[in-house]
Amino acid sequence: MVREYNVAIVGATGAVGTEFLRLLEQREFPLASLRLLASKRSAGRSLRFCGREYTVQELTPESFEGIDIAFFSAGAGRSREFAPHAVAAGAIVIDNSSAYRMDPEVPLVVPEINPEDIALHKGIVANPNCSTIIALMAVAPLRKVGAIRRMVVSTYQAASGAGAQAMQELLDQSREVLLGQRPQPRIFPHPIAFNLFSHNTPVGEDGYNEEERKMVLESRKILHQPDLRVTATCVRVPVLRAHSESINVEFEGARPPLEAIREALASFPGVVIVDDPERSHFPMPIEATGRDEVLVGRVRADISNDNAIDLFVCGDQILKGAALNGFQIALEWTRRQSA
C-alpha cells in the first residue's frame, strides 16, 4: 500500500500557493489530506479543491499538527516565524522564501539537478529563487560535457516575481498608458508598462542587488561549486509570468562541440530546445507560460571566447520558478520515503 501524506499550504491564496494547489489537484500525488493556511486577512476565504470547498485557516504556531509536508510561500518573515513550528510538529517544510536558502543546514534543491540533497534535510528543504532555477536548468546539463567556470547572466524578469498584484499592476498601467494617462506605480517603484528597470531589491556595498546576489550564491550551493564565478544583472521587464535570461557560459577548458552541448541539453529532464533560425523561433515568454519545461535556444559558440557559449532561456516563473519546483521536491521526498 502506498503511504499518503497530510499536506499544508502556507500562503494558499497567493500566486504561488494557488499554483501549488492546482498542481496537487491535477497531478499524481499521494495526498491524504489538505490544510490551507494564510494570514489573518485571508483566513475564512473558501477555495475549491477536487470538487470540495476548503476554508482557509489562519496561520498559527499550532497549524501543523498531523501535517507531514508543509509548503511555505508567504514571505521570508512568515517562514522564519512558522517553519520551526511545522518542523517541531514533525512535518518536512518546503520553503519557497529566501529565509533558509543559504543556511548550511538546509538543502537548496532543483530536483533535476541535485535531488540527492533532499536526503540531507533537517526538517527544511529550500526552493531556490526563480531566476536561479531557470538559469541553472540551462547551465547544469552542460556539466555533462565540460566543467563550468563562469556565468555572465542578464535577466528579463516578469512581473509575477513580485506577486499577483504586480501582474495586475502591469495590466492596469498598460491600460492607463493606452488611454494617455500617466501610470501610477503602487507595487513597483517605477512604471512597468512599456518600461523596464533594474530589479528593485536592495543594492549592497559591492553594487549587486539581492536578486543578483541570490543568483551568485544559490548557483554555487545548488551546483556544489563554491568557487563558481557568476555575475548577473537582473532586470524587470513588462512581461506577465515567464522569466527570460541571456547567459554566457564559460567552460573550464576548451568549449565542447556544439553538438554535444545540444545533446546534453536535449536529454536533460525539464529542458526543451527551441532553436530554429529558419523560422526565427527561439524561447519566448508567451510560449514558456504555463509550461513545466524551460525553453533553451540561441545555443552558439561565443566568438569572443574559445571556451564559452551563449544561450537564451525562458521559464514560467510561477511554475518551474516556484510552485512546480516545490511540488517536485515534495514528490521526490515522498518517493524517497517509500524507497
Added chain:
Amino acid sequence: MVREYNVAIVGATGAVGTEFLRLLEQREFPLASLRLLASKRSAGRSLRFCGREYTVQELTPESFEGIDIAFFSAGAGRSREFAPHAVAAGAIVIDNSSAYRMDPEVPLVVPEINPEDIALHKGIVANPNCSTIIALMAVAPLRKVGAIRRMVVSTYQAASGAGAQAMQELLDQSREVLLGQRPQPRIFPHPIAFNLFSHNTPVGEDGYNEEERKMVLESRKILHQPDLRVTATCVRVPVLRAHSESINVEFEGARPPLEAIREALASFPGVVIVDDPERSHFPMPIEATGRDEVLVGRVRADISNDNAIDLFVCGDQILKGAALNGFQIALEWTRRQSA
C-alpha cells in the same frame, strides 16, 4: 560669414527622417535650404518645417542637384541605389542604413568617439546601428582608464528600431491583449505585447543574427580595434523607443578603480550617470526617451572577473541611436568645413 548648406532628407516621412527634420528645426544648424525626399508612395505629402509647408518629392537619381548634405534613412536598398547619385552630385551622404557601414572606404562615426574619421570620407559617412551606438557611448569612455579586451552584451531593444509601424503594433497588440483578444503580428514575426523575442534578423552559420553581427563588427571599426572581442545577444522587448543594454566589459589588464571609471563616464560628452542605489534609480527607457544623452548606471566591479565591470545603459533609439547621431555627424562635418 558662415557658410550655409543645402540639405536633403531621404526617407523624410519615416520615424528617423521625422526626427532628423525636428532636429534641423530646433537646433542650431547652418541651413540654406531643405529638400524632402521619399518613395513614390509618400511623395506629394506636405510636411511643416519652420512654419512653412514643404512638399515631399519623389526620390530619383536627379533629386540631389545642388544638395550639399544628404541624410539617408530609407533602408539599405535605397541607400545602395541612390547614395552614389547624391555623391556624384557633390553632396556628402550621411547614411543611416546598414548599406555602407562595413565598407572600408566609408567612415563609421559616433561623433563623441571618432569624429576625426569624418575627414576620411569619400562621399559617404555611415551612421552606426542603434544598439552599437548606445553600447559604445558607455564603453568608449572607459578607454581613458584602461584598454578594452572584451564586451558581453545583452540588449533590451525597443519596438522603434523596426520603425513607426512597429511602435504602433506594440500599442495595438497591448490593447488587444487587455481586451482578451489574441494579438495578430503584422510587422514583427511574433507577438510583441507582454512578450519578448530574439531579434528577428537572419541568423548566420555561426548562430549570430545580423543585429548581433553589427554589434561585433561595427564596434571594432568605430573603436579602431579589429581584434576587439565582442559577443552579443539581441532581444526585442515591449518598450516603445529607448534601447537598454546590459554590458560586461573586460579590460586588458587589471580593472581600473571604480572611481576612475565613473569619472571617465561622467566627463564624456553625451553620457549621464544615473546610478542611485538608495532610490533604486538606474537607467530606464521611459527616462531615456526624448533625451540626447545615454544614461549609464549599475556600474560595478564584476565579482566573477578581476578585470571586468558590469554596467547598464539606456538610450533613445530614434535620437542618439539614429537621427541625432546623424545630425551630429552633419554638424561636425560643417564645422570642419569652416575650420
